[in-house]
Amino acid sequence: MRWSKTLIPTLKEVPADAEVISHKLLVRAGYIRQISRGIYDYFPLALKVIRKIETIVRQEMDRAGAQELLLPISSPAELWQESGRWEYYGKELLRFKDRHERDFCLGPTHEELITDLVRRSVRSYRELPINLYQVQTKFRDEVRPRFGLMRGREFIMKDAYSFHTTVEDCRREYDNMYQAYKRIFTRCGLSFRPVEADTGAIGGSLSHEFQVLAESGEDAIVSCDQCEYAANVEKAEVKGKPPAARDISEELPKLEKVATPGKKTVPEVAEFLKLGANKFIKTLVYKTDSGDLIAALVRGDHEINELKLRTMLGCREVTLADEAAVTAATGVVTGYIGPIGLSLRVVADLSVHGMRGAVTGANEANTHYVDIDQERDFTPSAFADLRLAVAGDPCPRCESGKLQSHRGIEVGQVFYLGTKYSEKMGATYLDAEGREQPIEMGCYGIGISRMVAAAVEQNNDANGIIWPLAIAPFQVLVLPINYKEDKLRDAGEKLYRDLQRAGVEVLLDDRDERAGVKFKDADLVGIPLRVTIGAKGLDKGFFELRSRRDGKTEEVPVGEAVKVITEKIAQAVQG
């Protein structure tokens, strides 16, 4: 393509509403423009990148045995009512009515539609397994869209759903998809890590996320420095230690109350009593979705993982209770709550088990207990792994490993769903004995538009974007320095034609702009290879071939340019 005929509205100034680097660069380099919060236009270059990613995704999905189809973006409420998600999904589901006042929504994901499709078209075990996928726009009315393409409300996603007769076969497909995903992200040139994940609103019991490692990532993940274990912190298990053995002869100090006027938080009381936060038992009162208040205990230097708490309590939601509710239920102001003599149900993290010499609120204002011996002074209704994993924690899988923490951008997720949707929606098949059975399901998503942002987060410098070759909008930029000079223009036009003929994806900067402008735009836009055609070089019979990534420039004889470039591309695609 010709630059002069392509809409690439580059900007000199950083847009005021962009925060992360990918958002800034994609806007500045003329790839995207915001139309409303979390909703963007994709300019021609952005669409090229998206198409490149989609192509890789399609090739690997097809190779893995999946088939592509296309489901509608809007769907009637009835299907969502069947699965229960019309209520469950809440405000994130964008709803509207048609002219007949019938309820509809824009699909945030497509389990309902695909399950409906399969139940109406698959009858026999002979037709299974099957894996169906689509690449399509999704809409989620996110509470807080942000960071450009990283968390949009409208975004492009590849979603696949597989259907099986047995759990084993479904697990086999899960692994098949896991491997396909590794190939996809590798081919796209991303540095990523698969991690164990929570299943969230989709449901199911086994899941991995594919996280692109980047500082700006919204997800915190931990990984073992010795073994393969890696998990989203939401999910990361914490290995509990059994309480230290008791020395019978040891004289334990008695439980005692101390005045802690006005000191409410762990850091405040710790400072006041000159004790480490790890001597504290933090008591947090949560409200469950059924309205119950429960107290959750965790060691003072740790944080409660609300997901673990929710899972343990078997409820959909837990929120920190507000102060008024806490005081109404316990008669104590927050900050001085403690498990000893508390009227609420108490659950405790393993870190609290067997604590001695501990400090916690005494359930009376401005007072804390000190020298608590957990086993002597109180017994929670249950101990469980309830805290957030942190860097330095022992690995839950291997003997000697320690966890490290990273930030990641979730670009893909695979789920084992089981029969959650098939049972609710009556998606069944007849087995060899003629009995009706619910279909086992898995689902597998990739955030295509988010991958664009993730790729830029991982591949940029002070001058702009540096696309991995596999997903770059063009492989080569041909840049004649002065388009008014016939010699340079002709050489540029010829190379452009020759490269196209050789199957290279090439953009020709045929604008009558000064060299500096073209160079700046070239760096910003991030095409991996640049051929600079200047008078000095051309007189000596060569072009300059420059790598956007490392800035290295080599002189290539005019006659060999196409060969050198095609070789370089072939080599990069392979490697």
Next chain:
RNA sequence: CGGGGCGUGGCGCAGCCUGGUAGCGCGCACGCUUGGGGUGCGUGAGGUCGCCGGUUCAAAUCCGGCCGCCCCGACCA
């Protein structure tokens, strides 16, 4: 939803406190100039100052309401 910030030509901003002619840089158009990292000079076009209402002789500026956008939190495949 809670907290904070912002809304003035296409983009980035000043002006607002202390009411009276709407300004700067970039970009854009034209001319000359320059021609290997955003060239220089000149001329020019382009703005209901987010919207509605109020105060006032007079509102970008003061007051009220609403809308939009950004950040933090809650939320989230």
